[in-house]
Amino acid sequence: MSPPSELPPLLSDERMGTYHRLAPEWGCDPFELYLLGIELASSYMADLHIVEIAMRNAMHDRLARKYGSDWWANAELLDDRSQTAVAKAHADARYGDGHRPGRLLAQLPLGFWVHLLEVGGHAGKPPYRERRAYEALLWRPALRHAFPSSTQRRADVHAVAARVYALRNRVAHHEPVVTGVRLPGVPHNAPGAYRSPHDLHNDIIALLRMISTPVGDWVAHHSRTPALLNLGEASASHCPAGADHH
Template sequence: MHHGMPDDSQQPDDAELSGGQPSDDVNGLPEWMVNFFSAARLGEYVRAAGGDATLAERLYWWNVEVSQAFYLPLKSLEVAVRNALHDQLSDRYGRADWWAAAPLGVNSLRLVAEATAECGRRSGRQPTSDDVVTRLAFGFWVALVSSSYDRHLWVPTLHRAFPRFTGRRRNLHESLNTMRLLRNRISHHEPIHHRDLAADHATLYRLLGFLRLELAAGVALRDDVPAVLARRPVLPKR
């Protein structure tokens, strides 16, 4: 799934507004929802529901539910990718703090320095390599599979982290980055109901499978996403 990110700021054009198309009037929603979650946030759900406040309320809570369901497989992917890349690079450079020897770019080095400093502030001691690895965000690890590191990291080392992947590195990076963007939308409590979530889910499991089939199977046993997708509210056609 390289699926492009929808433009969340896109508004109905004049023809839609003048033609009686769905509005973002939140008056039909419970007052406490509007007070605590904001009319601006909820208006998007009202528009998606064709102006039906009852349907918009269902859609909002379903978006919360599906976001929660995606957390488990997405977090599993993030941790698994992080550890797989870390293991390969530790072996390659013969040290747990491999970033001190690897040819990292300026931005990657900055992120390592920030993670190290934050670990020190939180613990009050010299952070270990494991502390730093845990602190580094998913974006740091996804960037290691980008074109910037193709010659120096991917070709000699990092391809081994995905033993069941036989395609082009660029496609793997696109899929990982799509999962990163989905993870960020969920962590920022943004709408994801408009995405092709079944395709997102399939991409997630392809990536887990590239690491190890048993990993994908183990996560799937505990994954509620398919059940939640089956309860998706039916929205009016736009």
Template sequence: MQIQPTAAQSRLLEPLISPPRLAPFLSAAGTPTAAMELYLWNVRLSAAFGEVIALAEVILRNAMAEQLAAAYGATWYARAELFDDRTMNGFKTTWRNITLPADPATRKTVQKTLQAVPAGKIVAESTFGCWVNLLDKGGTRGDGPYRKNVDYDSTLWRKALHKAFPNSGGKRTTVFTTVSHVRSLRNRTAHHEPLISGVPLPGQADSRGRTRRLTLPEAHTNVLRLVEYIDKDVATWLGQTSRVPELLRARP
């Protein structure tokens, strides 16, 4: 069932959503009634994108974690020598935020150790950005005279992660570009931002100096492409069942 307010209900809804949030939709649609219709379409589209992104993200995390564990052991995320500071800070934050249940026998909180914390919790609770960072080229570790460059191409990618993406052509930069686009889309939909003008790509500009944007069909293709890098059959199925194309055709 879709949210379809009456005219009276729309008038009640407008101030609760707020004029600033509705402003882009009013500019695009021209009238308050049309703006509300466009806004609700945006809500439905975000939800549809969220479905395919949710599946793509879990598939991505599990594929990467499987190969990292095969190459570096079950507790690969604790191998500080593998990562730059940005990545390690991400895993440290994940570790701090993990809570373990109390021991039923003693009613005391179980001590948080590498043995006690299932690897799956690290995989599930690390941010999407942390997984994207693992596909970047790598940064630095340490400060001052101890500062060292970390090359993810020669370690994480060549020794492990390229196996997670058998249909990508074997280039880390190809996968990183696609997953970065998916992250931009994910962040936009998760924060209920307007999609009506496409998906802005932070730090990228066109020839006129404007923020580069993905069209909505391009954004959808990027999600499917990311899954295809891992499994072509699943990507085909996801493309056939996604609600996004239908909603794009139904834009008010």
């Protein structure tokens, strides 16, 4: 079923400019490519749903084993950025005595968990400001066990998680994904500054396999993303989903 003729005029020229530029490469009409982008974003989000929940639950489980089920309330563990995120989640969830941890965990965004895989920042106010070294406080005693199939290097796990987070933000803000994603904070001309749609799919699967190889394999098998991108074909210069929209 074709979309109503009223839809294209509702899309900005700036947004559609991306699809006009890429349409020849994909071998399809710009609006057809726009619709494919919507399907691709939907497929990414389905896979991101699994990886986000799996990661946060695996990380929470390991931190709870080491520091107790309310580890996030331990001011000796988290830096200011993490504590601020917890405070906001606490308020948004209206978390109180007697509530299960899951209520608070559901309010903590993916960025919070990705940050726990970084080096950590500082906490407190001068002159009592202290460093929270996440390598020693979180990774070695707890979080490395949440990624049993990884290389066991915090920086490696964080690098993949940060790329997945960048994709998640792009999808959540309805930005084009057929272009791939430029990684935040990386100069545009630096090696690896951009992740292609194919790379982004691989990042999701890689992160899941770090947490659980069977789960990662299952998502890799059932994900719609490879079909949408027509992975494995000699050429991607056509629009694999175009026929579905006419």
